[in-house]
Amino acid sequence: MEIRHNWTAKEVDTLFNLPFMDLLFQAQQVHREYHPANKVQVSTLLSIKTGACPEDCKYCPQSARYRTDVERERLMEVEQVLSAAEKARSSGATRFCMGAAWKNPHERDMPHLIRMIEGVKSMGLETCMTLGMLTPDQADELAVAGLDYYNHNLDTSPEYYGNIITTRTYQDRLDTLSHVRDAGMKICSGGIIGMGESARDRIGLLMELANLPQHPESVPINMLVKVAGTPLEEAEDVDPFDFIRIIAVARIMMPGSAVRLSAGRENMNDQTQTLCFMAGANSIFYGCKLLTTPNPGEDRDMMLFDRLGINRIESSQKPDQIEEASLMAQVAQQVAARPTEDDIFYDATR
Numbered sequence: 001m002e003i004r005h006n007w008t009a010k011e012v013d014t015l016f017n018l019p020f021m022d023l024l025f026q027a028q029q030v031h032r033e034y035h036p037a038n039k040v041q042v043s044t045l046l047s048i049k050t051g052a053c054p055e056d057c058k059y060c061p062q063s064a065r066y067r068t069d070v071e072r073e074r075l076m077e078v079e080q081v082l083s084a085a086e087k088a089r090s091s092g093a094t095r096f097c098m099g100a101a102w103k104n105p106h107e108r109d110m111p112h113l114i115r116m117i118e119g120v121k122s123m124g125l126e127t128c129m130t131l132g133m134l135t136p137d138q139a140d141e142l143a144v145a146g147l148d149y150y151n152h153n154l155d156t157s158p159e160y161y162g163n164i165i166t167t168r169t170y171q172d173r174l175d176t177l178s179h180v181r182d183a184g185m186k187i188c189s190g191g192i193i194g195m196g197e198s199a200r201d202r203i204g205l206l207m208e209l210a211n212l213p214q215h216p217e218s219v220p221i222n223m224l225v226k227v228a229g230t231p232l233e234e235a236e237d238v239d240p241f242d243f244i245r246i247i248a249v250a251r252i253m254m255p256g257s258a259v260r261l262s263a264g265r266e267n268m269n270d271q272t273q274t275l276c277f278m279a280g281a282n283s284i285f286y287g288c289k290l291l292t293t294p295n296p297g298e299d300r301d302m303m304l305f306d307r308l309g310i311n312r313i314e315s316s317q318k319p320d321q322i323e324e325a326s327l328m329a330q331v332a333q334q335v336a337a338r339p340t341e342d343d344i345f346y347d348a349t350r
């Protein structure tokens with residue numbers, strides 16, 4: 001299977017309509033051509049600023065426009081973030097993702113974000129952030145600080161997008177992805193299934209991702225978590241086999257990318273998750289919370305990995321680098337704890 005960027009809707013539709021076993025077989029073959037078998041990468045996600053987001057993403061309990069149980073929290077202190085990262089590292093995570101509920105970061109946030117990246121990086125963890133839209137300059141600043149990945153999901157097809165979000169355009173999203181790429185960072189971008197989209201929209205989402213000039217290195221496929229108070233709380237359930245098919249088609253279309261089983265795992269039984277791994281998923285979020293929605297407990301994940309003979313993909317850094325990084329992490333935490341001039345004037349409402 002070659003890496004392609006010219007998928008047509010007809011080809012993708014043909015993949016979706018293969019007999020289930022044929023599709024899974026093909027996806028697993030592609031998977032083994034590009035990735036080690038039985039290995040899954042594990043990331044941890046921390047919400048570093050929660051709720052009160054001005055955007056209107058209809059699936060999101062963090063939007064200020066909907067009445068949900070999410071408690072608003074301002075941007076976390078750097079040392080709190082570093083302490084959570086250290087915990088994630090000791091539990092076996094190799095990537096630490098930090099998410100802020102913003103339309104975009106403000107300039108005054110940047111020094112704090114940079115200190116978070118530098119601190120987490122020094123622990124030997126890969127770093128990822130999701131902060132909303134970025135300007136080219138902000139993307140450059142984050143890249144220089146050492147940010148490895150930037151997450152910015154396309155969510156759905158361009159045609160269905162307006163039914164889900166009206167406060168920014170599809171092109172805005174593509175522009176941010178392009179700034180991230182130009183700054184030299186890796187891209188994490190995927191979508192959400194179960195928002196009332198049609199089969200054609202699912203094809204459209206995968207085509208947008210796979211026909212980017214370079215495939216995202218990480219492709220999270222989320223199953224909608226229906227949260228009370230959001231406009232999608234009553235959305236129809238997705239047939240698990242349809243969801244598994246999406247994972248398989250994503251694997252075939254983007255052979256070299258990590259396909260991440262993301263939100264919605266809490267509501268999947270072990271058998272569904274297993275078929276997702278068979279279909280080519282090789283990355284998960286780990287930990288009992290995904291931003292603000294539940295995620296399977298770490299023990300349940302590890303027990304399933306054991307039962308399936310799956311091993312976690314180790315950090316790309318060598319052990320001696322990690323040991324050194326651990327020492328540096330302690331230094332970074334001390335540095336982070338020192339207030340800066342920015343802290344003194346920092347707007348507590350952000």
Ligand code: SF4
Pocket residue numbers: 053054055056057060061062063100101102103132
């Ligand atoms: S998905 Fe992100 S941008 Fe959209 S409302 Fe939620 S926090 Fe805001």
